[in-house]
Amino acid sequence: MKKIILSILTAAFILFAGVMALQIVASERVEVVEVKTLDHKGEVATTRLWIIDHEGKQYLRAGADSGWYLRMKADPNITMTRDGKEAQYHAVERKHLVGIVNAKMNDKYTWGDDVIGAMTGKEEAIPMELQPL
Secondary structure (H helix, E strand, O other), X not given: OHHHHHHHHHHHHHHHHHHHHHHHHHHHOOOOEEEEEEOOOOOEEEXXXXXXXXXXXXXXXXXXXXXXXHHHHHOOEEEEEEXXXXXXXXXXEOHHHHHHHHHXXXXXXXXXHHHXXXXXXXXXXXXXXXXXX
């Protein structure tokens, strides 16, 4: 009985480690930006995110319960580093663009978007337009 439990726990650990490794590879193999938001204490929190360009504007995609999104809702002025350049933005929800943003994310991030989307539910994602300050 102990061997069966140990085998099950080992298999679960290997599966978990494999999923985590797949997530890291899927999310870090194409362009990733760093977004800095402020928490309720005024401390900076940095989050690595995907980004797309559409009609001359930059868009991020957020899950409604993600920490960076909740911080951004409290203070929509963020700092983003892209291509080594840091700039200030005001983030604005553009829910009506979810289909376009999801399609462009999938075009850019290919199978990585499929993997992450399956884990997070990208259909409910909230597109965030970044307006330069």
